[in-house]
Amino acid sequence: MTKMTGAQAIVKSLRVNGVDTVFALPGGQLDFLFDAMYQEGDNIRLIHTRHEQGVAYMAYGYAKSTGKVGAYAVVPGPGLLNSAGALCTAWANYAPVLCISGQIPSTGIGKGYGDLHEIDDQLGMISHITKWAARIDHPTLAPEYVGEAFRQMSTGSPRPVEIEMAMDIMALEAEVELLPAQAAPVLPPLDEEQVQAAVELLRGAKKPLIYIGSGALEAGDEILRLAERLQAPVVAFRSAKGVVSSEHYLSANFPMGHRLWGEADVVLAIGTRLHWPLVMWGKDEDMSLIRVDIDPAQVTRICEPELGVVGDAARFAGALAQRLEHEGHQAASREQELSALKARVDAEIRDKVGPQMAYLDVIREELPRDGIFVDEVTQVGFVSWYGFPVYQPRQHISAGYQGTLGYGYATALGVMAGNMDKRVIQVSGDGGFMFNVQELSTAVQYQLPLVTVIFNDGRFTNVQRQQKEWFDGRVICSDLHNPDFVQLAESFGAAGYRANDPESLRAAIRQAFEQNGPAIIEVQIEEFFPAPWPFLMMPQNRKAVCK
Template sequence: MPRIKGGKAIMDSVLSYGVDTIFGIPGGQTYELFDALYQRGDDIQLITTRSEQGAAYMAFGYARSTGKVGVYTTVPGPGVLNSGAALTTAYACNAPVLSLTGQVPSHGIGRGVGYLHDVPDQLGVLQRMTQWAARIEHPAHAPGMVAEAFRKLTTGRRRPVSLEMALDVMSEEAEVDMLEPTVFDEPVRPEPEALRRAAELLKTAERPMLYIGGGAVEAGEEILRLAEHLQAPVVSQRGGRGVVSDRHYLAHSYPAGHRMWPEIDVVVAIGSRLKYPRMHWGTDAKLKIIHIDIDPTELRRISTPTVGITGDAREATAGLLQALEEAGSTPRPSRREEFEALQAEMRQAFDADIQPQMGILHAIRGQLPDDGILVDEITQVGYASWYGYPVYQPRTLITSGYAGNLGYGLATAIGVKVANPDRRVISINGDGGFMFHVGELATAVKYQLNLVIIVFSDGAYTNVARAQTKRFGGRVIGTDLTNPDFAAMAEAYGATGYRVSTADELAEKIRLGFEQDGPVVIEMPIEKSDFPWKYLLLPQVRSDAQPAS
């Protein structure tokens, strides 16, 4: 067996799993990792970022837009903690992100000596932000530990993991058996009896619905076949958008799902917690719930379904359709006319009620091909995009899920563009969130990444100001912002900067922006916007409780 250093044992093991990009910043406890990268030459693309949080968000964007493992590296202590917001976002969105971090000298871990970047129980912190975190104690252990990390990243529920190694172990030479990469094939197959019981419910259902989440992103073909057989609407809020193209008459927005909810008798939740319908729209004894999830702990987290099915979304959905056919179910008459009318009605309502956001989203959609990717933000246009932006393919609307991290968007969009160099990528930002990672604009310039970054400027944390106004009678505090000239700032970074005032001008500058060689920032001032949460904060519409007399 060859004698190699611990840092090289980690890096060579990671790269053996087909990793082609790593995001990060070299630091004292990770020098050996970066030297190992240097030795691999063109085998790996290193994206040097301007912050550890930016590196982690870029790895998140890489993973979310491709389904592949996104990898980043940080120094311990402050580096790990800086990346924590992105790790929790990856956890919320079931994104396969691998964090590689250093540690203080092995003999000092947990002693509180005060070594550079030391924090109490770093491994414990990481274990609480990931599905699995471990310390590699010896170079010879690296290949096996990396293999275990990739097993967890690529099978079952795909959430982030972390590996750490002390700086002296990274420098230590030892005999290391460099294992061949393992192809993990551990499908979670559904129980036939659960599929049979679900099929019996659906066979007699009069108004079925499919409600899908991010766990269904690889099961689009199977979901559409099941939906067409049942003539059931397919509803999603964020994570499942595009799994069934919004051009299809069975694809429906979250508000449209709420409109139909009182009449639904059987709902099939696929790769989704079904959180908002259960907790906000309401349930009753007439509603039967079939819940499909790869993680059995999700099936009873909120409430117990009528039928719970543990399994991969693709296999379970295909199995459910097969069980239906075996039970004698035949394809139902088309509801195209009914559903197309509902789609048109909802689009008209959004356009009438939510401006200028909908006009802006139309301008964006018009400049992106079907496979173009929109990265949202915690901003007024972002909220409206969850229901008002047409999505035609999976993984083309990137959000932060329930993490709801303000400021995540720009760095995430850079990771998306790195992962998808030949696809058009647009990042939308409020002026508040944009400034969280504005330094990463320098990263986009350095690597000449042609993505279009739109900044909607109104000089405030608008959502907070609106909530304070409503809840506290106009007592608004801490929401005013002082902004630079964003277009001029972009030029100072070496990017292209534009300023527009209308949706038509925005569409034209987006078109011009995609003709440039590097990143483009478009500032669009917005003085007033309609309340986008009108179609998200939806009331309860069914319940077993009897009204008070």
């Protein structure tokens, strides 16, 4: 037992559980928390930003790219609410993000006195976009509650959690007993009957297909071993890209997956919501579906599978591969067939969205093989979901179904902070970049060598395209007035470069990589990029649709 403040009890409990980086923005209700982090010295790397949205997105990027907990701290009320968009993104993308929020004085909580930053039922409000949330009402409770936060993030589906502490409790001193680090979660046991049932379905399949999501990020070796045994192509959309390298003939991008889905007789879905295939492409009686997920709620979501398994992705896929190997099952190679299909789909993509692909090709060629790509809700970003190859898990970071415009720049700074030994390139549109433009200051202050490519066409392109197509060409509020992004970057102390075509972008990326700090590359786009939707909003290709 050691005498410490509530704030110190939180910080020391974070350290016990392995946290060495916290993204934070100071304010009155966090003064004692920041002082506690100061006292930790080099044990805590503290990165402060210029807006609470930036803090939370950086924690999200850190978590998604490293697999570790991304921790951030904000003041209560408007500070916490400013970070809510990033919490929604973390929720949608199964990211272990820990939000530490301040609170008004404990004597005023729930009283409606009008204390600074007070909102009614803050804990109840934030509970709707977190897996678990709790208020720590005494310093002695901090180790237990921090430990529970880590247990929640590591058990089942990893999702964001929130803890909060009133400012007077952060200042209160008490004898506190620190607890050991939260133990690794106990995985669900294998059900051998389910393993055998899955093996029988897959062994009898003529056109098996594996579809994976972010729940498969740590199961790449086992899934590839299984896929090679079955000669089953593996489809990944956004978060699971790289679980099987894009270079492998069994790796299938989203539009290739659509073709394969239409003829598949058994689909093994691992760690995925499977939303777009089931809702848009359909499922009928000619397809048997096996769903494997650590979250029981996902197994039967949208429609009832022929076999539903609550379990760990790596453990179950490994058990299937082992059983098939033991039985001597080896499907005939489909390399020639799948390589030809991959080439046809790639040619179609380049035919329809060639301008975006030309830029993505340059980025892929200049980004090292272990580099990380962060997209945005923008034309090049959309095409990257199916047109940008990656070779390892966590090399493509996305906002997922939340589609949070403007998430990209701050998220990429968090990716950079967590991967200082790698190169990181982020793409933005001119609209999305301006959502978190102030974080250029953070990038320069902490010398985060992120390279961001801004495609500047002076409009919210998606919005304007739809306005023109849906409303007889009437355009409103979708044209943008932008700064000179190169001069803007330089005014913050970052490097700025211009490009106007793929080859000049290549030269700019090389220049950006030669210097040590953050860089902005502005690419001026005069005309609309072709619509990316033909390879995303693909038609139903089964007889029925699950809804």
